[in-house]
Each structure stands twice: as C-alpha cells, then as structure tokens.
Amino acid sequence: MALTTLKNGETGKVISIKSERGRGRIFEKRLLDMGLTPGTLVKVVKSVPFHGPMEIHVRGSRLALGRGMAERIFVEKKEK
Amino acid sequence: MKKKFLIALAGNANVGKSVIFNYLTGLHQHIGNWPGKTVERAEGTLQFKGYAIDIVDLPGIYSLSAYSLEELVSRKYIAVERPDLVINVVDASVLERNLFFTLQLMELETPMVIALNQIDVAKGKGIQTDIDKLEKLLGISIIPTIATKGIGIHKLLEKALETIEIGSIKKQGQFKYGEEVEEKIGMLFKKLKNVQFLYPSRYTAIKLLEGDEDIEREVGRVSPQIISVAKKLARKIASLQGIGCSTVITSERYEVAGCIARATQELVPPINPTLGERLHNFTTHKITGYLMLAFSLLTIFFSIFTFGDFISDLLTTSLYGLEPVFASLFGTEIVGTIIWGGIMEGLIAGVTIVLPYIIPFYIILYFLENSGYLSRIAFLMDNVMHKIGLHGKAFIPIMLGFGCNVPACLGCRIMETQRERLLAAFVTTLVPCAATTVIILGLVGRFLGIQWALTLYLFNLLIIFAVGRLAFRVVPGESTALIMEMHDYKWPHTKTVLKQTWFRVVEFIKIAFPLIIVGSFALKVAEISGVLYALADVLSPVTVLWLGLPAITGITLVFGVLRKELSLVMLGALLGTTNFALVLTPVQMVVFTLVTMLYIPCIATISALVKDFGWKKALFITVFEITFAVLVGGIAFRLLTLFV
Numbered sequence: 004m005a006l007t008t009l010k011n012g013e014t015g016k017v018i019s020i021k022s023e024r025g026r027g028r029i030f031e032k033r034l035l036d037m038g039l040t041p042g043t044l045v046k047v048v049k050s051v052p053f054h055g056p057m058e059i060h061v062r063g064s065r066l067a068l069g070r071g072m073a074e075r076i077f078v079e080k081k082e083k
Numbered sequence: 084m085k086k087k088f089l090i091a092l093a094g095n096a097n098v099g100k101s102v103i104f105n106y107l108t109g110l111h112q113h114i115g116n117w118p119g120k121t122v123e124r125a126e127g128t129l130q131f132k133g134y135a136i137d138i139v140d141l142p143g144i145y146s147l148s149a150y151s152l153e154e155l156v157s158r159k160y161i162a163v164e165r166p167d168l169v170i171n172v173v174d175a176s177v178l179e180r181n182l183f184f185t186l187q188l189m190e191l192e193t194p195m196v197i198a199l200n201q202i203d204v205a206k207g208k209g210i211q212t213d214i215d216k217l218e219k220l221l222g223i224s225i226i227p228t229i230a231t232k233g234i235g236i237h238k239l240l241e242k243a244l245e246t247i248e249i250g251s252i253k254k255q256g257q258f259k260y261g262e263e264v265e266e267k268i269g270m271l272f273k274k275l276k277n278v279q280f281l282y283p284s285r286y287t288a289i290k291l292l293e294g295d296e297d298i299e300r301e302v303g304r305v306s307p308q309i310i311s312v313a314k315k316l317a318r319k320i321a322s323l324q325g326i327g328c329s330t331v332i333t334s335e336r337y338e339v340a341g342c343i344a345r346a347t348q349e350l351v352p353p354i355n356p357t358l359g360e361r362l363h364n365f366t367t368h369k370i371t372g373y374l375m376l377a378f379s380l381l382t383i384f385f386s387i388f389t390f391g392d393f394i395s396d397l398l399t400t401s402l403y404g405l406e407p408v409f410a411s412l413f414g415t416e417i418v419g420t421i422i423w424g425g426i427m428e429g430l431i432a433g434v435t436i437v438l439p440y441i442i443p444f445y446i447i448l449y450f451l452e453n454s455g456y457l458s459r460i461a462f463l464m465d466n467v468m469h470k471i472g473l474h475g476k477a478f479i480p481i482m483l484g485f486g487c488n489v490p491a492c493l494g495c496r497i498m499e500t501q502r503e504r505l506l507a508a509f510v511t512t513l514v515p516c517a518a519t520t521v522i523i524l525g526l527v528g529r530f531l532g533i534q535w536a537l538t539l540y541l542f543n544l545l546i547i548f549a550v551g552r553l554a555f556r557v558v559p560g561e562s563t564a565l566i567m568e569m570h571d572y573k574w575p576h577t578k579t580v581l582k583q584t585w586f587r588v589v590e591f592i593k594i595a596f597p598l599i600i601v602g603s604f605a606l607k608v609a610e611i612s613g614v615l616y617a618l619a620d621v622l623s624p625v626t627v628l629w630l631g632l633p634a635i636t637g638i639t640l641v642f643g644v645l646r647k648e649l650s651l652v653m654l655g656a657l658l659g660t661t662n663f664a665l666v667l668t669p670v671q672m673v674v675f676t677l678v679t680m681l682y683i684p685c686i687a688t689i690s691a692l693v694k695d696f697g698w699k700k701a702l703f704i705t706v707f708e709i710t711f712a713v714l715v716g717g718i719a720f721r722l723l724t725l726f727v
Binding site: 019020029030031032033034035036037038040041042043049051052053054055056058062063064065066067068069070071072 | 145146148150177178179180183326327329330333334337341344363367369458461462463465466469474475561563564565566567568569570571
C-alpha cells in the first residue's frame with residue numbers, strides 16, 4: 004500500500020519506491036538519501052488538506068514530503 | 084612566515100554550520116558564488132596561534148550524490164581543492180541522519196574533525212550521547228559544541244589544528260558494507276588503482292556501483308571499459324538483492340549510521356512535549372497554521388511598510404537638504420542639473436530603498452529562516468505551489484517578491500535544480516513588488532476604489548498561475564518535489580542573522596546601485612536633451628493606438644523600468660496634475676496599471692537575473708514580459724471599453 008493510505012499516527016515499513024522508467028530517478032535517490040530506504044519505519048504525523056504534503060517521522064527526524072512523492076512510496080502497515 | 088591552512092565546514096542544513104562559521108571568521112568573510120554556479124560560497128579568514136586559516140563554509144547538504152548543485156559543488160571542492168581539514172558539523176539531536184553524511188565524507192578520505200553541535204537541544208529532547216564511544220567507532224576526534232553560545236568553538240579549533248599537524252588520516256576508520264557489496268567494490272578498486280582520478284579509488288568504485296552519472300562521465304573519459312564492468316557488477320548485486328544497487332548501498336550506509344547512533348545515544352523522551360514541539364504543532368496545523376501564516380505575513384509587510392515609509396520620508400527630506408549645497412557648488416546649469424538630478428537623486432533613491440526597506444526585510448527573513456519557520460511555510464504552501472509545477476519552497480521567493488523582486492530572484496537559489504531556480508525566478512518577476520503596489524493603490528485604488536485595486540491584484544495572481552503553469556510545461560527537465568527536513572524550532576543566533584543580513588545588503592547594493600544611478604543619469608540626460616519627449620512619439624503606436632493611453636505615458640513606462648517607485652510621481656509631473664481623474668479615464672488608469680504590473684519589474688531585477696541565469700535567459704524573460712504586458716494591456720483596453 005502507498006504511504007498516503009496510512010492514517011495520521013500510523014507507522015509503516017518501507018517496502019519499495021516506485022519509479023517510472025527513466026523519470027523519477029532523482030526522486031528515488033533523494034528519498035534514499037533522506038533515509039527512506041527499504042525496511043525503514045515511517046510514522047505519518049499529519050497531512051495538509053487538499054492534497055498537501057505529509058509530515059513524517061523517519062530515523063529520528065521530521066520530514067515534509069510532497070504528496071506526489073509519498074504516493075510512490077510503498078509500505079507495509081505496522082500494527083501497534 | 085605564517086603557516087597557512089585551509090579548512091572546510093561541511094554538514095547537513097540547519098545544524099548550526101553558519102553559526103560556527105561566523106564565530107570563527109567574525110567579519111573577515113566574503114560571500115560569492117562558486118565559479119559558474121548559482122551556489123553560494125562563503126569564505127573567511129582567521130588568525131589563530133600564529134596560523135593563518137582560510138575557512139570555506141560548504142552548502143548544507145544531506146548527501147554527496149549528484150542530486151543538487153550544492154552536493155556536486157561540495158564533493159568536487161573536497162576532492163579537488165583538498166582542504167587540509169574538513170570540520171563536519173553534526174546535529175546531536177538528529178544523529179543518524181547526520182552520520183549518514185559523515186560516512187560519505189569519510190569515503191572521500193579527507194582529514195576530519197567532528198563538531199557535535201546542539202548538544203543542548205539534544206538534551207532537551209532527552210538524548211544523551213556517549214562521545215568517547217562515538218569517537219572510537221568513527222575513529223574521528225569529536226568536540227561537543229553549543230555554537231549559539233560559543234561553547235566548544237575554541238576547543239574545536241585547537242583540535243582541528245592538532246589534527247592537521249599530525250597530518251595523518253590513517254587512524255580514521257573505514258566502515259564496511261555487506262560482503263557482496265564489499266567484494267564488488269574490491270574488484271573495481273583493483274581496476275581503478277592505476278587510473279589517475281579526482282576522487283579516491285574506493286569512493287569512485289562505490290559511486291560507480293551506485294550509478295552516479297557525474298562520476299561515470301569523468302571516469303568514462305579515462306577508461307570507458309571500467310564503466311561497463313561496474314554496470315555488470317551493479318546488476319549482479321541488484322539481481323541478488325532484488326532491489327537496485329544504489330538502493331542497496333544507500334541502505335547499508337544508513338544501516339551503519341543507524342547502528343552507530345543507537346550504540347552511542349540513549350533516548351529518554353520527556354513526558355511533556357517541549358515548547359518547540361507544541362509550537363511546531365500549532366504552526367503546521369491545518370487551521371491554526373494557516374491563520375498564523377496569514378497573520379505573520381500581514382504583520383511583517385505592514386510593519387516593514389509603516390516603518391519603512393517613516394524612515395524613508397525622514398531620509399529623503401534630510402538628503403534633499405543637500406540640494407542647495409550642490410546648487411552652489413555646481414550651479415543650476417546643465418552640469419549642475421545632471422549632477423544633482425542624475426547622480427545624486429539616483430543615490431538618494433538607492434539609500435531610501437536600502438536603509439528603510441531592504442535591511443529590515445532581510446533581518447526578518449533570516450530571523451524566520453534560522454528559527455525554522457520558513458520550512459513550515461514551505462510545508463503549508465506546497466500544494467498551492469504545485470499548481471504551477473513548483474514545490475513549497477518556491478513560496479519563499481514569491482513571498483519576498485511582494486517586497487522587492489531583487490532579493491526574491493536571488494532567493495530562488497533555495498530551489499534544488501537549475502530548472503526550478505529559473506522557473507521560480509520567472510514567476511517571481513511577475514509578482515507585484517512594493518513599488519508596483521504603490522502604483523496600484525495610488526492610481527487605481529485611490530481614484531477607482533479599493534475593490535478595483537484588489538481585482539487587479541487578484542488578476543495578477545491568476546496571471547502568475549497561468550503563465551507559471553505554461554512555463555513549467557514548456558521548460559524541459561524533470562521537476563522535483565518537496566522533501567525537506569523540518570528541524571526543531573530554535574531561537575536564532577542574533578549575530579548570525581545580522582551578518583547574513585549585512586552580506587545580503589552589500590550584494591543588493593552591488594547589483595542595484597550602479598544601475599539605479601546610471602538609470603537616473605540617463606533619464607536626466609534624455610530629459611534635458613529632449614530625447615525623452617521624442618521617445619513618447621516613437622512609442623505612440625503602442626501606447627496610443629494599441630493601449631489607448633496618452634502618448635506621454637510612454638515616457639513613464641520607460642522610466643518605470645529604471646525607477647519604478649517614481650512612476651506615479653513622474654506621471655503626475657508629465658500630466659501636470661496629481662489628480663489623475665482629470666486627465667485619465669478609468670479605463671486608462673486600469674490599463675496603465677496593468678501594464679506596469681506585468682512588464683519587467685525594474686533594471687535591478689534584470690541585473691539579478693543576469694547574475695544567476697546569464698544574459699540570454701534574462702533578456703528572454705525581459706522581452707517576454709514586456710510583450711506580454713503590452714498584449715494583455717491592449718486586450719484589456721478593448722474589453723473594458725466594450726463594457727464600461
């Protein structure tokens with residue numbers, strides 16, 4: 004499931020980042036560099052309404068992530 | 084002879100790097116651009132214990148891959164200029180992410196010392212760091228610092244010199260990737276050992292496996308066959324792990340960073356959320372966040388303008404007191420008129436813009452930036468900016484544009500790629516600046532009513548969206564999305580804010596002053612020689628026939644490029660009255676304002692564009708906006724005449 008399907012307060016484990024052929028490689032690299040590597044736990048804190056960005060907690064830091072980017076991150080929901 | 088050393092500061096964004104830089108260099112610093120790049124380069128010098136030390140503050144980055152210009156510039160600098168030492172500033176409160184960068188610096192095999200900064204912030208979050216253990220694990224000397232209070236800086240410098248003097252990085256640890264990756268690195272390493280190359284062989288091997296295009300290009304020049312070997316090895320790793328090789332390497336690197344962070348830090352979260360946490364929640368909340376944003380922006384602009392107008396009037400009055408002095412020195416003949424009206428008035432204009440408006444403007448901007456609020460603004464405005472193909476950070480220059488387009492254009496450097504910088508700068512030049520607002524309010528607002536002024540403003544915003552969207556589609560390249568750290572709120576370090584302001588103001592003066600003065604001079608000469616009035620005739624097909632304006636407004640429009648803030652005064656002087664209702668029809672007022680709003684802001688803005696994007700692009704934007712403004716103006720004239 005996409006990271007965007009998680010509700011506020013829920014945590015997921017990154018499975019993969021979808022990148023279209025040729026395009027989106029910069030995105031992917033950037034996401035990895037910011038710590039969203041496979042296996043990483045991501046907590047969704049909140050999202051800005053009307054398709055706004057999400058606030059997530061990753062590796063002890065707080066990130067703002069554009070919606071389009073978040074939609075391409077696939078996660079596995081972690082039950083509490 | 085004094086010994087000379089070169090030290091570079093490197094680290095993530097917002098870890099207190101510039102605060103340390105300011106502590107070290109005081110006022111002995113210089114801000115320029117990296118050759119041929121729109122990336123800022125801050126340099127300074129320092130005398131310490133008989134050493135002359137040059138310090139370069141590298142841009143704040145998260146990685147040494149080729150994602151942004153900043154990253155490319157930084158790694159080239161470390162590899163090519165080979166500073167004697169790199170001080171890696173690390174935020175103790177976000178250790179894992181910071182160590183990820185530290186590990187990459189280690190791969191560049193540069194001598195290093197770590198400043199473990201913001202240990203006070205970390206403590207506030209309940210984080211304790213075992214510094215000895217961290218030192219041992221990394222094999223790098225670590226000095227704990229609280230830069231905003233100057234704590235640890237002296238020690239840091241001593242340790243830095245000591246490390247340089249010892250002159251060995253052998254004891255610096257090298258971390259290992261997983262077996263499979265290490266094996267492939269080793270194979271490439273053997274092949275690369277005999278190739279002369281910018282970067283260390285191990286680093287090059289890793290980057291080739293990661294598929295780093297920049298490194299591939301450079302290695303390819305020397306030995307193309309290594310690239311194909313690297314690609315083959317990378318595919319092997321990818322097929323074994325089921326994910327891309329660069330993902331594997333980055334994951335493993337983060338894994339190492341995470342292990343070190345967990346082994347050296349203990350976290351006991353405080354029971355109550357900290358003040359910063361609560362402030363963050365309030366300022367990013369879907370309701371209170373936007374209210375706060377609107378409130379802050381209105382307060383800032385209102386206070387800058389009120390304060391600015393007051394000081395500006397004061398300055399103008401006192402500076403014009405010099406006029407008789409000049410008259411007695413140079414007479415009131417042509418020479419005197421040109422010196423006073425051409426040069427001095429230009430200078431006065433510059434001073435009355437910089438002191439009252441630009442300085443407070445920058446102080447507030449840097450205060451907001453260093454406190455962390457700007458990143459929250461970018462977060463809140465991201466979806467709006469996406470409508471024109473840019474992401475949240477672009478809101479910052481656009482917001483600045485309402486004050487003055489010059490700092491706004493320069494502010495586009497916060498965008499990651501050259502493409503986005505250009506797009507943001509283009510959109511920014513369409514934003515009505517303070518001087519344009521004076522025209523909107525002083526002409527349309529005053530004589531037609533505030534609702535018309537607001538309509539024009541709204542129309543301008545619509546245009547920005549439409550044209551921005553169009554540009555986004557036309558300009559080739561991939562757009563990046565928002566991904567940004569929102570670091571904890573902190574109270575800005577006053578001296579750093581003031582110094583940043585100072586260097587910005589100097590930059591503004593360098594860009595704008597010569598042009599304002601030359602512009603004034605040219606105008607005065609044109610006025611005296613009568614060329615100005617001839618110009619009105621030359622432009623009359625456009626102004627009179629197409630825009631339906633009095634011919635004389637052509638002069639004001641040309642004048643507006645040079646000195647926009649005086650457009651209205653000039654118009655009054657040329658028409659012989661400031662009661663514009665007597666000489667201009669409502670339609671004419673709207674058309675005139677519309678054109679002024681949309682055509683190129685002013686010559687100083689063009690100059691800022693040239694500085695960051697080169698002549699061709701600056702010229703293109705200028706010509707486009709003038710044509711566009713005239714086009715819209717003419718259409719508006721025809722439509723409005725139909726209805727009014």
